[in-house]
Amino acid sequence: MTYSADIAEAARETARVTAAVTPDQLAGPTPCADYDTRTLVNHLVAYTGIGMELRARREPHPEGLxxxxxxxxxxxxxxxxxxxxxxxxxxxxxxxxxxxxNGMPAEGMAGMLFLELCLHGWDLARATGQDYAVADATAERLLDKVREYAQMYRDYKGFVEAAEVPEGAGALETAVALSGRDPYWAG
Incomplete structure (x- = not known):
């Protein structure tokens, strides 16, 4: 099953958020404890920009990316x-x-890249005082992917333990929390 439309929507939203980042925000904190905003942006560009295209085309990442x-x-x-x-x-x-x-079913790789695009797009939005919004169907897809890959990401130290969300929280909030982020992070 493909979900190109969800990837496209997440890319548009992440591009919108990125376009509003100002130079004075690059040294600021992010919901990712190990990343300041500059490090987060560089990771986002390398893996969800360049890396996402290279993975689809089965091409290797260039040295130093x-x-x-x-x-x-x-x-x-x-x-x-x-x-x-x-x-x-x-x-x-x-x-x-x-x-x-890279030895993984293509749909699985797409799912992980989609997850990175959405979650790090959300991280960047929060770090720079913006909102991150996608359609309910895209948020549901993200939640499905977070549920599918959360333990693997925790095993590799990409996620920490899930955060709490109130009953009735939306799919985006829940996905963010299941990835170990505080969905109400404000700096």
């Missing part, structure tokens, strides 16, 4: 938006969803 400071480059926000467009286009191709990517 994980240490590059994209925020030091002029026009980094527009470049990231353009890269997200290429990533969305790559995952819109039926062939991207077939076979394996």
């Amino acid at each position: 994980d240490t590059r400071d994209f925020t030091a480059e002029p026009g980094w926000q527009a470049a990231y938006t353009a890269q997200l467009d290429r990533s969305v286009a790559a995952w819109s191709e039926p062939a991207a969803w077939e076979g394996e990517v």
Whole structure:
């Protein structure tokens, strides 16, 4: 099953959030305890921008991608938006969803990339005083993916234990909490 439309919506929202980041916010804290905003942005660009397209095309990550400071480059926000467009286009191709990517079923890889895109997009929104909003169906897809991969992410120290949410919390809040983030984080 493919969910290119959910990936596209999350990419649009994450691009919107990224476009509003100001240079003075880059040193600020984020809901990810190990990342300041600059580190979060660089991770986001490397893995959900460039890496997402490369995974769809079964191409290796270039050397130094994980240490590059994209925020030091002029026009980094527009470049990231353009890269997200290429990533969305790559995952819109039926062939991207077939076979394996790095020994994992392609749908599983897409799910993990979608999860990263949404959660780190949410992290960036919170870190910069913005809201992160996707349609209910996309939030439900995210919640499904967080439930599917939460233990694996915890095993690899990508998530901490789930946070509490009140009964009746929406899918986005619940997904954020299940990933170990405080859905009400405010800095």
